[in-house]
Amino acid sequence: MQIMPGVRVEDMGHKMGLNGVDNAKLFFDNVRVPRENLLNRYSEVEADG
16 A cells, blocks of 8 residues: 555564564665664664765
8 A cells, every 4th residue: 555655564474472462564666764763772873974
């Protein structure tokens, strides 16, 4: 399913367990995300890239 240009969401399909949990794959194709909007739990993006 295309959410907006360059952004797609796909269902993960059947899983071995916890099928009541709704998981999905997100795809970003040529989408620019501002640095301040990125999640940074494991790493950060420097201002110069």
